[in-house]
Amino acid sequence: MSTPSRRLREPEVNTTYLLGRAHKLLNQRIQEAVAAAGHPIRPAHSAVFVNIDRAGSRLTQLAERAAMSPQAMGELVDDLVRRGYLERVPDPADRRAKLIVLTDLGYDALQAAFDTILDIEAELVAELGAGGLATMQRALRRLAEED
Amino acid sequence: MSTPSRRLREPEVNTTYLLGRAHKLLNQRIQEAVAAAGHPIRPAHSAVFVNIDRAGSRLTQLAERAAMSPQAMGELVDDLVRRGYLERVPDPADRRAKLIVLTDLGYDALQAAFDTILDIEAELVAELGAGGLATMQRALRRLAEED
DNA sequence: GTATTTGTTCAAGTTCCCTGAACAACAGGA
DNA sequence: TCCTGTTGTTCAGGGAACTTGAACAAATAC
Numbered sequence: 001m002s003t004p005s006r007r008l009r010e011p012e013v014n015t016t017y018l019l020g021r022a023h024k025l026l027n028q029r030i031q032e033a034v035a036a037a038g039h040p041i042r043p044a045h046s047a048v049f050v051n052i053d054r055a056g057s058r059l060t061q062l063a064e065r066a067a068m069s070p071q072a073m074g075e076l077v078d079d080l081v082r083r084g085y086l087e088r089v090p091d092p093a094d095r096r097a098k099l100i101v102l103t104d105l106g107y108d109a110l111q112a113a114f115d116t117i118l119d120i121e122a123e124l125v126a127e128l129g130a131g132g133l134a135t136m137q138r139a140l141r142r143l144a145e146e147d
Numbered sequence: 148m149s150t151p152s153r154r155l156r157e158p159e160v161n162t163t164y165l166l167g168r169a170h171k172l173l174n175q176r177i178q179e180a181v182a183a184a185g186h187p188i189r190p191a192h193s194a195v196f197v198n199i200d201r202a203g204s205r206l207t208q209l210a211e212r213a214a215m216s217p218q219a220m221g222e223l224v225d226d227l228v229r230r231g232y233l234e235r236v237p238d239p240a241d242r243r244a245k246l247i248v249l250t251d252l253g254y255d256a257l258q259a260a261f262d263t264i265l266d267i268e269a270e271l272v273a274e275l276g277a278g279g280l281a282t283m284q285r286a287l288r289r290l291a292e293e294d
Numbered sequence: 295g296t297a298t299t300t301g302t303t304c305a306a307g308t309t310c311c312c313t314g315a316a317c318a319a320c321a322g323g324a
Numbered sequence: 325t326c327c328t329g330t331t332g333t334t335c336a337g338g339g340a341a342c343t344t345g346a347a348c349a350a351a352t353a354c
Contacts, residue, residue: 013284015287218344
């Protein structure tokens with residue numbers, strides 16, 4: 001106990017940490033812009049908007065894509081239905097299932113998010129140059145592929 | 148309602164999303180390596196290890212750096228004290244405060260995390276080249292500075 | 295020396311996820 | 325066709341990781 005004066009082999013930079021910080025910041029910005037556009041959406045709800053098909057998706061599909069349990073996704077959907085962003089319609093192909101589709105209000109919210117993402121991408125080009133951004137994106141994709 | 152056949156102005160790439168995916172993957176790897184080294188540390192605990200000074204830190208300092216409430220940080224510290232990774236010692240400079248310091252076991256866990264981070268950095272150099280990695284890090288730092 | 299701020303802790307509540315269990319509808323084989 | 329096993333959803337209960345509010349002692353500021 002008490003200051004073992006240990007010698008640590010310590011990295012100079014932690015790229016993982018930098019990635020986390022950058023992601024958190026940009027993500028917050030998207031959340032805030034959507035809120036500012038008049039949509040009282042909670043952070044967790046983005047899992048729905050990111051994964052839903054324009055023609056509608058089943059709950060199990062959404063859960064699978066978001067890597068979460070169907071029960072958890074169900075609660076997010078319940079909430080967004082209550083707020084008017086989604087509708088559940090019967091799936092004509094399977095009477096057990098329901099298709100979850102965006103309402104007009106849901107499309108508005110999605111467009112607000114897309115607008116902000118477009119702004120961010122434009123800023124990134126201005127900041128890093130088109131080539132620099134493309135290089136970074138390629139690197140990030142390589143990292144994500146490894147799983 | 149029902150398939151408004153809306154036209155959406157949609158971004159081609161979402162760099163924010165790519166950043167999130169890459170970060171999640173690398174972070175998981177660090178967590179798993181620390182666990183594999185025999186330290187049953189929960190993800191939230193990393194907020195302590197990332198922010199603690201070698202000479203010890205106050206609870207309020209840790210909370211500030213981790214951008215969370217002192218109460219939440221207090222619970223993380225309680226837990227790590229119970230598990231033997233931290234100690235609370237009186238702060239000689241202020242009798243209200245306590246210095247939170249790493250035990251030998253705490254240093255072991257920190258070194259396990261550092262080892263994995265070093266491995267990851269080496270792999271990133273192999274993957275992207277030293278120059279490519281440096282460029283990406285510079286870009287990430289610029290993004291994070293903006294707050 | 296009194297008033298305000300600071301550092302910590304107790305208590306209660308929220309968000310966001312989980313597992314287990316139930317039940318109806320589908321799909322395959324005898 | 326009936327039986328079995330799987331799939332899609334939902335109800336119920338619980339845990340992890342935060343939050344705010346309130347208390348109290350010790351420091352600091354006039």
